[in-house]
Amino acid sequence: MEQNFVFQVTAPDVDALLPEVSSALEQWMELASRRKYPKLWALTDRINRWNKAPTARTKRRRQGQVQGLVNWIVAMVVLPVAFLTPDSPLLVVVGALCLGIGVVELWRYLPKTLGILSLLAGAFFLMTALGDPDEMAVLVYLAAQYLIVALASLLVRKRQDPYDRAARNLLRKRNAVKGLELARFIFSEEKFSLGWKDASKTKPAEEAAYYRDVQQVIEAESILLIVCCKKVLFLQKKDLLEGTIPELRAFLRERVPYVEGATERRKESVS
Known part of the structure; x- marks a missing residue:
């Protein structure tokens, strides 16, 4: 049948x-x-x-997230000091490098987190600069950098x-x-x-x-x-x-x- x-x-x-x-x-x-x-x-x-193992991909993803957050936080601490201390070019280089690594890794693995953190950092530096313009005015430039990163992270949509x-x-x-x-x-x-x-x-x-x-x-x-x-x-x-x-x-x-x-x-x- x-x-x-x-x-x-x-x-x-x-x-x-x-x-x-x-x-x-x-x-x-x-x-x-x-x-x-x-x-x-x-x-x-x-x-x-080596790239096909799910455990390896998961491990790399976690490492990227941690590396991004750590570098972003280090940049958050180092860059204000570098901006307020003109005679410390090494701090500027270290801070810029940490910020670059942090932005790249977080953009790849945690874009929304990068946007929110950068928005908060930009607002903080901007308010600090406006609160004491005589001493902290230079932080406006730092605030602008973080706000640009925040806008890019939150508004730019990934290609479908x-x-x-x-x-x-x-x-x-x-x-x-x-x-x-x-x-x-x-x-x-x-x-x-x-x-x-x-x-x-x-x-x-x-x-x-x-x-x-x-x-x-x-x-x-x-x-x-x-x-x-x-x-x-x-x-x-x-x-x-x-x-x-x-x-x-x-x-x-x-x-x-x-x-x-x-x-x-x-x-x-x-x-």
Whole structure:
């Protein structure tokens, strides 16, 4: 007896599924690149092997945060003394170097913290200079530096990840489909197809494709991402009506390139 796996297509939660879809898209691009340039990827993996361990990344992140905070605090102490003591060029160099290291590390790992701390420091030095302009007026220049760093940290937005942008567009397009509750996605022995329950003239005809046309299926925690015929689509596991996910996984492994673990990979990459 022929076994079919049927999904009832439902609207996705964009924010909840965004990390998984983004991770799956990123993994697909890497898989495609690895197939096209295997020697280059082999060399890259050997060079960056030490950089792939989650514990190493976590350790470097923590070290960067601590190093940034320590250098920022040292600069906070040294620079006012250097500004108020004209005959101490060494203090100026040390303070500027510590401030530079602190800003770079905090911008990378704790940008909001850098913005808040710099804003408070700038306000403090400015109020100090205004409180005693005869003796502390030079601190206005120091206050200006911290305020500039604060504004840059708090107002400059990081560039959006291209995979996040593509994933959001994919999810939003799914939500824009009218009559989505009538859609049925079916995996059969020979092909997979998207049809419409109680189809009428207002609904599109059934679309089908054969497994030989599938370039990749990537399974994440909540979704299946399918790349086929220069198109990308996804299914939510919770929408499976007939069959089970383990059965479907075994079924697809026999017919198409299939990988698991997009979610775990994404979590490692951002840790």
